[in-house]
Amino acid sequence: MQEFTYTLKDPVGIHARPAGILARKVKDFESTVTIIKGEQSASAGALMKVMALGAKQGDEITIRVEGPDEDVCAKVVEGFFRENM
Amino acid sequence: METLTGTTVVGGIAIGRIRYFAPFAYEASDAPAADPEEEVLRFEKSRYAVQDGLHDLYEKALNEAGEEEAEIFQAHEMMLDDEDLIASCISCIKEDGHLAEYAVVQAFDEAAAMFAAMEDPYFAARSADVIDLKNRMLEHLSGREQEEWTEPAILAAEDLAPSETVRLDKSLLLGIVTKGGSSSSHTAILARSLGIPTIIQCKDLSSECDGKEAILDGDGGCLHLEPDAETAKKLRDKKEAADRDLARLQELKGLDNITTDGHTVRIYANIGSPEDLESVLANDAGGIGLFRSEFLYLNGSAEPSEEEQSAAYRKVLEAMAPKQVIIRTCDIGADKTVDYMDLTPEDNPAMGLRAIRLCLTRRDFFKRQLRALLRASAYGNLGIMFPMIISVREVRECRALLEECGQELKAEGIQTGTYETGIMIETPAAALLADELAETVDFFSIGTNDLTQYTCALDRQNAALAPFLDPHHPALLKLIDMTVQAAHRHGIWAGICGELAADLSLTETFLRMGVDELSVSPVRILPLRDKVRNLNLT
Structure with a gap:
């Protein structure tokens, strides 16, 4: 299992378009990607649930990646967060 | 003939047949699936x-x-x-x-x-x-096909969803009328960007109007169904005259606001949200003289965050730069209230805890707006304007809070820019103290709507008072003149941003007083420029 934390920089938080692009990205991997904020969590493929976490600028979220290709998947997802959120 | 009334979003007259865009109602059957x-x-x-x-x-x-x-x-x-x-x-x-x-x-x-x-x-x-x-x-x-439009028509609907507005063939749209909608709805945004006559909140609109001949009078905020010959002729003539005028006014774009004997005045635009920008640019405004920040507060179910506010201000500042954008701080209270502010109902709201009084009472709330304004100041030519001022002390307190916010941002390493500070002159107290107030700010903007109401003790919304209302009341004109002269004595500029600024019968009077700026709704800019260019003050 791979896990990292990320502090959101986008003023709106995780909004529709980046959530949608993320959902598409993780489809390329076998690993499951879970976005965790406090006690709530959502699978990265369920973009509406991800949006509904209501994560805002300044919030710290945890991203958990589990599966056979978790190393490379975690790298891709982390890079995506850094560039887009 | 039947006449329905609503709220104007875009003025002008549209003549044509109604196409009623039926909302999609689907009754989902809970019958079991065969396969x-x-x-x-x-x-x-x-x-x-x-x-x-x-x-x-x-x-x-x-x-x-x-x-x-x-x-x-x-x-x-x-x-x-x-x-x-x-x-x-x-x-x-x-x-x-x-x-x-x-x-x-x-x-x-x-x-x-x-x-x-x-x-x-x-x-x-x-x-x-x-x-x-x-x-x-x-x-x-359900295989429901959208009927195709083949001829120009006036679109009528309950309200329009974003996907519906894009699917419409814009070249066939003569006008829009909706039963619901708000001035920040998709319908209103679309209408403004297209600049076609539009009214919303037309309560009595129904699908029965589909296919009927109609005249949409955007200026009068009404829809005439199957108009009689007299109404049709009157509005058709009005439309023709308006079309001719419009074509002539377009030629004034890019020209100066200068009288035949060389006096100039700045003509700015009043706006209520960033969506009005398109119209501001299309009408060649010299700047924005009044950006009402209330839209941010009145549309949501929670107070807008500092980031949301700052992003909205920045958008307008960047679009207008290097032209000036004067943003009026939050003017809620009185008739403009929102649930989340939890305001106590008042017996006399016009004279109550509103505008700057509310802001100085709830300082943390006010500071979020001031910080957002300062953050946005890095992106254009900003003027910050405080409403409902009655004393020098209030201005000092506002400035102290601005200063405090500026220090905070500096400590946080957030960039800010330069800006002008001004106040609305909309109470007789402010006009009478104009000399003292002029020493504390960079500009005055006279809000004639409230100044009339407070000077004459006369509620402008009350139809029964119409016989007593004189929009050109001499006391009001005297207060405006006092304010402008005081401003000039202290080397600051003075403008007018109330409805009177667009009153062409007063343009000459205002120019003779030495008013430096007139701020009007975008569509009034070119008619005002036309008036100014035909004046001679000597």
Whole structure:
């Protein structure tokens, strides 16, 4: 299992378009990607649930990646967060 | 003839047949599916078809309206890939044996409710997107074809969803009238960008008007169905005259606001939200003299964050730079209230805890706006204006808070820019103290609507008072003159941003007083420029 934390920089938080692009990205991997904020969590493929976490600028979220290709998947997802959120 | 009334979004006159855009109502039957596998297939086929359609809309919007308008369709397309949403639809069909339509209604309504329950206004508004998607899915599943428009018409509807507004062939739209909608709804945004006559909140509008001949009078805020010959002739003549005037006024774009004997005045625009920018630019405004910041507060279910505010201000500042943008700080209270502010009802709200009084009472709230303004100041030529001032002390307190916010931002390493500070002169007290007040600010802007109401002790909304209302009351003109002279004695400028600024019968008077700036709604700019260019003050 791979896990990292990320502090959101986008003023709106995780909004529709980046959530949608993320959902598409993780489809390329076998690993499951879970976005965790406090006690709530959502699978990265369920973009509406991800949006509904209501994560805002300044919030710290945890991203958990589990599966056979978790190393490379975690790298891709982390890079995506850094560039887009 | 039948006449329906509503609220004007865009003025002007449209003459044509009504096309009623019926809202899509679908009664999902809970009858069992004959063949669940077949239903899943139907669901997936529709999902792909709707996604294809959305992709086409994205490209169409990208070409016609630009990236920002188009993004929503890309987001919609992606939302239909949501694994949870798909899983709950398929499980509803396979496990519970329902029809695809029923599954769509259940799953999409649940997702919409999830968003609607969110506090953040951005996410709460996504609920409408999910409903829009649900309707598109149901339309496809039920094979309901959209009727094509072939001739120009006035569009009538309950309200319009974003996907509906893009699908319309704009070249055939003469005007828009809706039963619901608000000035910040998609309908209003579309109407402003197209500049076609539009009225909203036309309560008595119904599908019965479909196909009828009509005249939409945007200036008068009404819709005449099957107009009689007299009304038709009157409005047709008015439209022809207006079309001629409009063509003539367009030629004034890019010209100076200068009298034949060389006096100049700045003509700025009044706006209520960033959506008005297009009209501001199209009408060649010299700047923005009054940007009412209330739209940020009145539209949502929670107070806008510092970031949201700052982003909205920045958008306007960047679009106008290097021209000046004067943003008036929050003027809520009195008749403009919102639930989350939890304001106590007052017996006499016009004289109550409103505008600067409310802001100085709730300083943390006020500071969030001041910080947002200062952050935005780095991106253009900003003027910050305080409303409802009655004393020098209030101005000092506002300035002290601004200073405090500036220090905080500096300590946080956030960049700010330079800006001017001004006040609204809209109480007799402020006009009488103009000399003292002029020493504390960079400019005055006279708000004639409130100044009239407070000077004459006369409620302008009360129709019964009409016989007593003199918009050119000598006391008012005297106060305006006093204010302008005081400003000039102290080397600051003075403008007028109330309705009177656009009153062409007073333009000469104002110029003779030495008014430096007139701020009017965007569509009044060119007529005012025309007036100024034909004046001679010698």
